[in-house]
Amino acid sequence: MKIQIKELEKYYGANKILDRINLTFDEGIHGLLGPNGAGKTTLIRILSTLLSKTSGEIYYDNLKVDNKEEIRKIIGYLPQEFSFYPNFTVYETLDYFASLSNIKLNKKEILDRLEIVHLQDIYKAKTKTLSGGMKRRLGIAVAMVGNPEVLIVDEPTAGLDPEERIRVRNMLSDFGKTKTVLLSTHIAQDIQLSCKSLSILNKGKLIYSGTVKEIIKEAEGYVWNLNVDFGDSEQYMDKYNVISSITDEDKISLRILSKEKPSLNANNISPTLEDAYMKLIKEV
Numbered sequence: 001m002k003i004q005i006k007e008l009e010k011y012y013g014a015n016k017i018l019d020r021i022n023l024t025f026d027e028g029i030h031g032l033l034g035p036n037g038a039g040k041t042t043l044i045r046i047l048s049t050l051l052s053k054t055s056g057e058i059y060y061d062n063l064k065v066d067n068k069e070e071i072r073k074i075i076g077y078l079p080q081e082f083s084f085y086p087n088f089t090v091y092e093t094l095d096y097f098a099s100l101s102n103i104k105l106n107k108k109e110i111l112d113r114l115e116i117v118h119l120q121d122i123y124k125a126k127t128k129t130l131s132g133g134m135k136r137r138l139g140i141a142v143a144m145v146g147n148p149e150v151l152i153v154d155e156p157t158a159g160l161d162p163e164e165r166i167r168v169r170n171m172l173s174d175f176g177k178t179k180t181v182l183l184s185t186h187i188a189q190d191i192q193l194s195c196k197s198l199s200i201l202n203k204g205k206l207i208y209s210g211t212v213k214e215i216i217k218e219a220e221g222y223v224w225n226l227n228v229d230f231g232d233s234e235q236y237m238d239k240y241n242v243i244s245s246i247t248d249e250d251k252i253s254l255r256i257l258s259k260e261k262p263s264l265n266a267n268n269i270s271p272t273l274e275d276a277y278m279k280l281i282k283e284v
């Protein structure tokens with residue numbers, strides 16, 4: 001399903017939160033990246049029909065976002081914060097949310113859906129006993145209960161350990177094979193590893209929309225590795241955008257974002273999406 005956003009604007013009072021956003025994406029996973037307060041959640045809530053726009057238009061294929069009831073049948077939404085009834089089991093939770101959406105599932109169908117999110121073995125567990133990652137996976141099963149064409153997920157891997165992050169990422173990649181998935185996150189690596197395209201929002205403006213490959217290419221030649229003595233690192237920190245610093249005994253290994261070579265001893269290294277993202281945000 002193709003999602004088209006045209007000249008979208010959102011104001012809260014006099015504050016412009018989204019500034020004339022134009023964006024199109026379809027099947028596969030599309031990443032949404034941006035610093036705190038950029039407007040990602042606002043955009044996602046408008047796309048999910050939970051918040052009204054000030055102006056502009058959004059189409060799901062030919063259906064306008066204003067047709068709330070119709071749109072809600074074709075999208076699944078996993079918000080940043082959500083909670084379940086603590087004494088419901090995993091099974092009962094999915095059954096309950098299915099019935100809220102007027103979907104009748106038999107036992108096998110519920111267990112099949114729990115299998116997709118690898119929770120079938122603990123279907124009798126109460127939700128209060130689940131780990132953060134398990135809750136997030138149950139949240140995805142709930143968002144997918146109506147078998148939607150579009151899945152919108154806000155920070156699905158925040159706070160998860162590496163193993164759970166990989167699991168959730170792989171799950172979203174599977175959905176992305178046939179559905180349109182919008183993944184909003186702060187974690188550039190999650191987007192680099194799972195998305196074919198991405199958009200970057202900053203202060204309510206769309207500052208990039210394209211493939212992950214293209215944006216990384218734009219940062220080639222800008223990322224440097226420099227090993228300095230402990231006492232010398234501060235001058236580089238003051239002068240350059242330092243993406244990371246790793247201490248190794250009396251040396252510090254700096255990852256520097258700079259158009260010019262920061263030192264004769266610096267080596268040019270391959271950029272990651274995080275480097276490319278920082279280059280754009282910091283306007284290097």
Ligand SMILES: Nc1ncnc2c1ncn2[C@@H]1O[C@H](COP(=O)(O)OP(=O)(O)OP(=O)(O)O)[C@@H](O)[C@H]1O
Nearest residue numbers: 012015017034035036037038039040041042043186
């Ligand atoms: N109900 C509201 N009333 C007024 N301003 C709001 C409201 N909700 C959000 N904002 C403002 O809109 C801007 C964008 O917020 P939003 O939550 O969409 O950003 P975000 O990119 O999702 O940030 P984060 O990554 O921190 O979740 C912020 O400046 C925020 O203060």
